[in-house]
Amino acid sequence: MPVGWQPAGGVKRYILSGTRQVKLTSNQNAGFIIRRIIMVQSINIKLWFGNERRDLRGGNMDKENLPNFKYNPNPIQARVIERNQTLCPVCGQKREYVYVGPFYSYDEVEGICPWCIHDGSASKKYDGDFQDASECEPVDKSVYIDELIHRTPGYLAWQQARWLSHCGDFCAFIDYVGWQEIKDIAYDLIDDVEVIGKKMKLSQEEFEKTLKNNGSHQGYLFKCLKCGKFRLTTDWD
Structure with a gap:
């Protein structure tokens, strides 16, 4: 991956x-x-x-409930939060989960917990961002940008990760995909596929053939939080 x-x-x-x-x-x-x-x-x-x-024996398996992230609702599935004990450098607490995704800062930081991402304290302490603002599509309100880059886990990409928007707000990151994973919703992705194909000089057939999950041509699926439309971006290794 x-x-x-x-x-x-x-x-x-x-x-x-x-x-x-x-x-x-x-x-x-x-x-x-x-x-x-x-x-x-x-x-x-x-x-x-x-x-x-x-x-069934009454033991609590998850000592802490993960915070909810509006723009990345499944960070464990996105493989940027792992269940692994950490001593968070921000809050100083021992936590059951640790962030392992992108973080853009002058400091080399490891072991940030999800709770310090969610409340913005990690970004504030290290003057860092979890997403490059220049790679974000336009939205209607600056508060959306603040929440995305300062209080939302990123995702893993071959190149610089892009965050897509729709209906004036950022979309939620859904999953890493290839053509097999999205062929049944291809009708909703026609515009994105056409733009990507032209940019990469790929025919529809070439696009479908090369887009593979965990492959050299990787897809990233998003979904609009307001109307439910799916969006797609891809990159190459």
């Missing part, structure tokens, strides 16, 4: 066992349903209580 610059009762509950997920009502017994679904080791059976994950 491209490498970047450096609570229970009465709520919705889910059983996850491998790829099986079954929704429970508040009056159903989780243990009974699990035994009926599949025989698995208890260590592989987990319950989701709201945003907090626990195993």
